[in-house]
Amino acid sequence: MPENEKRSTISRSILIGCASLIAALGLLLALQLNHVISNTVYEQYRTKLRDVVTVVEGSTDADDLRACIRTATPSPKYDALQKLLNRYVGEFGIDYIYIVIPGDTPDGTMISVVSSASRAEIEAARAAGRSEDGLPILYDESGNYTRGQVQPYLDAWNAVGQVSFFEDARQGGVCYTGCKPLVTSDGETIALIGADCGIDEVRGTIISYVARNVALAVAVCALFGLLLTLWMRRNVIKPIQALEQSTLRFVKLCREGADISDLKLEAGDAGASSEFRLLFDAMNELTRAKQETAEAKAARDLYSNIAQALSANYMALYYVETETGNYVSYQQNRLGDQSGTDFFGSSKLNFAPSVVEEDREAFIRELEKDNVLRTLEEHGEMEVSYRIKSGDAIIHCKTHIAPMPGDAGHLLVGMDADRNIDKLNEVTGLRTGAALSVIGRRLLHANPDWCVLALDLEHFKLFNEWYGREMGDQLLAQIGELLKQVEKTTGGLACYLGQDDFALVMPYDAEQVKQLFGDIHGFIIKHGTSVGFMPAVGICFADGRSSVQELLDRAFRAAQYAKEDYHNRIRVFEEAMYQKTERDYQILSDFQQALRGQEMFIQLQPQCRIDDGRIMGAESLARWRKADGTIVSPGVFVPVLEQYGFVTDLDQFVWKQVCAWQRTWIDGGHTPLPVSVNVSQIDIFTIDVPAYFEQLLREYRLPVDAIKIEITESAYVGDDKVADTVRRLREKGFIVLMDDFGSGY
Numbered sequence: 001m002p003e004n005e006k007r008s009t010i011s012r013s014i015l016i017g018c019a020s021l022i023a024a025l026g027l028l029l030a031l032q033l034n035h036v037i038s039n040t041v042y043e044q045y046r047t048k049l050r051d052v053v054t055v056v057e058g059s060t061d062a063d064d065l066r067a068c069i070r071t072a073t074p075s076p077k078y079d080a081l082q083k084l085l086n087r088y089v090g091e092f093g094i095d096y097i098y099i100v101i102p103g104d105t106p107d108g109t110m111i112s113v114v115s116s117a118s119r120a121e122i123e124a125a126r127a128a129g130r131s132e133d134g135l136p137i138l139y140d141e142s143g144n145y146t147r148g149q150v151q152p153y154l155d156a157w158n159a160v161g162q163v164s165f166f167e168d169a170r171q172g173g174v175c176y177t178g179c180k181p182l183v184t185s186d187g188e189t190i191a192l193i194g195a196d197c198g199i200d201e202v203r204g205t206i207i208s209y210v211a212r213n214v215a216l217a218v219a220v221c222a223l224f225g226l227l228l229t230l231w232m233r234r235n236v237i238k239p240i241q242a243l244e245q246s247t248l249r250f251v252k253l254c255r256e257g258a259d260i261s262d263l264k265l266e267a268g269d270a271g272a273s274s275e276f277r278l279l280f281d282a283m284n285e286l287t288r289a290k291q292e293t294a295e296a297k298a299a300r301d302l303y304s305n306i307a308q309a310l311s312a313n314y315m316a317l318y319y320v321e322t323e324t325g326n327y328v329s330y331q332q333n334r335l336g337d338q339s340g341t342d343f344f345g346s347s348k349l350n351f352a353p354s355v356v357e358e359d360r361e362a363f364i365r366e367l368e369k370d371n372v373l374r375t376l377e378e379h380g381e382m383e384v385s386y387r388i389k390s391g392d393a394i395i396h397c398k399t400h401i402a403p404m405p406g407d408a409g410h411l412l413v414g415m416d417a418d419r420n421i422d423k424l425n426e427v428t429g430l431r432t433g434a435a436l437s438v439i440g441r442r443l444l445h446a447n448p449d450w451c452v453l454a455l456d457l458e459h460f461k462l463f464n465e466w467y468g469r470e471m472g473d474q475l476l477a478q479i480g481e482l483l484k485q486v487e488k489t490t491g492g493l494a495c496y497l498g499q500d501d502f503a504l505v506m507p508y509d510a511e512q513v514k515q516l517f518g519d520i521h522g523f524i525i526k527h528g529t530s531v532g533f534m535p536a537v538g539i540c541f542a543d544g545r546s547s548v549q550e551l552l553d554r555a556f557r558a559a560q561y562a563k564e565d566y567h568n569r570i571r572v573f574e575e576a577m578y579q580k581t582e583r584d585y586q587i588l589s590d591f592q593q594a595l596r597g598q599e600m601f602i603q604l605q606p607q608c609r610i611d612d613g614r615i616m617g618a619e620s621l622a623r624w625r626k627a628d629g630t631i632v633s634p635g636v637f638v639p640v641l642e643q644y645g646f647v648t649d650l651d652q653f654v655w656k657q658v659c660a661w662q663r664t665w666i667d668g669g670h671t672p673l674p675v676s677v678n679v680s681q682i683d684i685f686t687i688d689v690p691a692y693f694e695q696l697l698r699e700y701r702l703p704v705d706a707i708k709i710e711i712t713e714s715a716y717v718g719d720d721k722v723a724d725t726v727r728r729l730r731e732k733g734f735i736v737l738m739d740d741f742g743s744g745y
Contacts, residue, residue, distance in 0.1 A: 042176075044205075045197055046163075046165055046178065048197070049094070049165065049176070049177070049178030049197065050178060052088060052097060052195040053178055053180045053194070053195050054163075056097060056099075056193050057182060059081065059084055060193070061077050062184040065113065065182070065190065066184055066190045068113075068137060069113060069138065073137070074137050082114050085115065086116045086117055088116070089116045089117070092195075094195055095175065095197055095201075096115070096116060096175070096196040097193075097195050098114070098194050099112075099191045099193055100115075101191050101192070102150050102153035102154050102192065104150075104154055107142070107146070108142060108145045108148070109140075109142045110140075110142050110150055111139070111141070112135045112141050114137065149168065152168065152177075153192055153194075156192055157181055157189060158181075160181050160183060162180065163178050163180045165177065167199060168196070174199040174200075175197060175199060176196070176197045176198075177195070178194065178195050179192045179193065181193075187667070317413065317415070318343060318411075318414075319410060320343045320410060320413055321410055322373075322408075322411055324341070325343040325345065325369070326340070326343070327341075327343045343413070344367060344372065345369075354388045356386075356387045358446065359386040362442070362445055366382075366384045367399075372401060376401065376402070376411075381400065381401065381402040382402075383400050384398065384401075385438040396438055396439075397415060398438070399413060400414045401413050425496045427473050427476050427477055427496075428476050429477070429480045429484060430484065430495055430496040430502070431493070431496075432495060432496060432497070433497045433503070436495055436503060436548050436549070437547075437548055437549065439505075440452070440493050440548040443491075443493055444505060444548065444551075447542075448542055449507070449541075449542070450492070450507050450541075451506065451540060451541045451555075452503065452504070452505055452539070452540050452548065452551040452555045453504040453505075453537065453539050454503055454538040454540075454552060454558070455479075455501070455502040455520070455536075455559070456502075456535065456536045456556065456563070457475075457500035457501075457536075458500075458534055458535070458536055460500030460533070461499075461500075462533075463533050466721075476496075479523065480494075483502060483516075486506065486516060487506075490506045492505050492506030501556070503552055505548070508539065513539070517535060517537055517569060517570055520535045534569055536559040536560070536563045537570040537571070538554075538558030538560070538561070538562060538571055538573060539570070539571070540554040541572075554577075558571040561577055564643055584643070584644065587636070588640065588644060590632075591624075591637060591646070591649075594624055594626070599624055599626055599627060600623070600624055600653055601625065601657070602621060602622060602657045602658065603620075603621045603623050604619070604620060604675060605618060605620075605621055606618050607619060607676070616674075617676065618676070619675070619676045620654050620657075620658050620675055620678075621634070622650055622653075624637060642682065647680055647683070651678065651679065651683050654677060654678070655692075655693070656696065658677055658707065659696050659697075659699070659702060659707070660700065661675070662700065662702050662706045663700045663702065666702075672702075672705070672706045674705060674735070675707060675708065676707075676709070676710050677707060677709060678710050679709050679710065680711075680712065681711075681712070684711075684721060684725045685721065690728040690732055693709070694732060704734060705735065708734075709734050709736045709737065710736075710737045710738070711738065
């Protein structure tokens with residue numbers, strides 16, 4: 001291809017790309033303008049319709065109109081209202097104003113109470129010098145509507161105090177409609193006030209606005225395109241042409257076998273700040289790389305990978321050939337200072353004497369070549385923990401092994417000291433969880449009949465709130481001292497895992513575990529409580545296969561079961577616990593979906609007077625019907641919610657539903673019927689119950705005697721917070737009852 005044609009092709013390609021970019025930006029801008037303008041215009045028409053129905057509402061005597069509807073006879077006020085609607089059509093510039101009654105029938109019913117004439121009819125009548133009235137009173141317009149067209153009016157009927165907007169397609173065309181319920185002085189909704197604008201008028205306004213703004217946007221894009229084209233010609237096209245010339249020269253010299261070590265590609269007219277300068281530099285780097293031998297390039301890539309690995313703070317790193325075991329070792333202070341052979345054999349055995357005797361056998365077994373390759377194939381990486389002796393000091397170390405990135409034939413083996421292994425928690429004086437994976441693993445390997453014990457203090461966050469964080473820290477310190485004694489006497493390991501959780505690796509002794517539980521319980525009793533903050537203990541025995549973390553997870557699962565039984569707070573893990581926990585988690589997940597999906601509802605159980613059977617009140621009951629019609633028994637989901645602390649979500653739902661029902665009942669003209677609701681001990685610990693009920697009464701405008709509060713008898717026993725909550729509720733006027741009285745005796 002001739003030189004001029006090449007340059008012309010480059011220029012055309014770039015300019016076409018610029019034009020496409022500008023066109024795309026223009027299209028996006030036009031779409032955004034259309035969206036913004038549409039929302040603005042619709043909001044203008046909603047404001048107009050809202051003003052119309054509000055003015056009509058203020059001009060209408062709803063009580064008089066109700067009498068006209070009941071007698072089907074117009075009154076003087078009715079006649080004046082019809083004329084007023086005709087006037088408002090002209091003043092507000094809308095198509096139609098009316099007051100109608102929609103009916104919930106299979107075919108859809110629409111009764112016109114009073115209406116204006118349409119704007120077109122009014123303009124035609126005025127041109128002819130006559131007046132134009134609307135439809136007669138209670139005129140049946142059902143033939144102009146389908147059941148689907150009536151539905152928006154039925155929805156608006158229930159939105160008392162609000163104006164509803166929708167598009168209404170009738171025989172006369174599509175309208176944009178605003179409706180508001182007309183309510184009498186005693187609160188009865190008797191009809192809907194409606195006002196229509198032709199949808200063609202709305203869309204015409206949108207199109208005119210969009211057309212003007214799109215024209216402006218096109219002009220702006222054209223100006224931007226011109227400036228972009230000029231910039232691209234100077235900063236892109238010309239530098240590319242210069243690069244082309246330099247590249248052709250580079251290719252020519254390479255083909256001729258000429259020395260290109262001093263070749264430098266020129267950037268033409270591109271300035272030093274041009275983005276193309278990076279491309280020129282990269283091409284110059286390519287010319288230098290062409291002169292490197294394969295060995296030099298491989299060495300440079302190797303050292304680059306080594307530098308990245310050392311940045312992870314390894315004390316030493318081995319670059320090992322998987323097949324032969326040959327290696328090069330690197331230290332942080334210098335590279336490539338040692339090499340060797342048979343990493344998995346003789347070299348490993350030469351290092352093994354520095355490993356303490358208790359860890360040596362496991363160290364040698366873990367670093368067997370077959371074991372390393374099998375573990376890498378299964379997990380992608382592996383880590384070995386052990387201790388080495390340096391003088392009189394014992395150092396905890398870990399070795400991390402992984403395939404070389406981008407090189408399946410080599411391994412990277414990094415060695416470092418585990419600096420967190422002996423770190424002690426400041427409050428408890430115990431090691432942290434970092435010690436479990438190293439020391440705990442070593443202890444269980446040496447003692448396969450030992451166990452992992454999990455200790456959980458129930459409601460410890462609440463303990464801190466009641467007695468203060470300082471007192472909570474004192475309790476943790478007391479438990480820490482106790483566990484250090486157990487660690488010392490058993491030769492095991494005690495760790496503090498944070499918050500209210502502890503772990504022990506130790507030989508199993510049932511009497512010693514009971515004594516440990518009793519001592520911790522004794523610490524708690526000194527603070528004046530013996531139930532709410534009892535510890536829970538879970539135990540899992542080593543099986544020779546599971547990791548320390550897996551055993552600990554099972555122990556904590558057993559501790560969770562222990563929390564369910566105040567008579568047996570020490571539980572040993574069983575496989576059946578997994579199955580029940582999975583079922584419980586599924587119930588909790590389904591329950592949250594049920595709250596959002598309106599599957600939960602309440603039923604009211606009447607409370608009758610014995611002598612004459614008269615209903616004196618009701619008790620609220622929570623019920624759950626799934627979307628497929630399945631009923632979930634309260635005996636299934638309530639205990640799970642209580643166990644995991646989510647029963648407050650259910651109780652708050654029931655309280656709100658009861659208040660909403662009371663409001664509807666009273667609005668229907670009925671005398672308030674007291675309804676009892678349950679309050680659990682968890683509710684009292686979780687939220688401010690008196691303040692919450694007070695807020696509900698304000699929100700639903702209910703008298704205080706509309707709700708009776710039932711608290712279970714067991715919640716009262718030995719708990720000052722429950723007694724204080726009951727006192728505050730009674731001070732606010734609530735009736736507080738004792739539920740399940742006598743069930744504990």
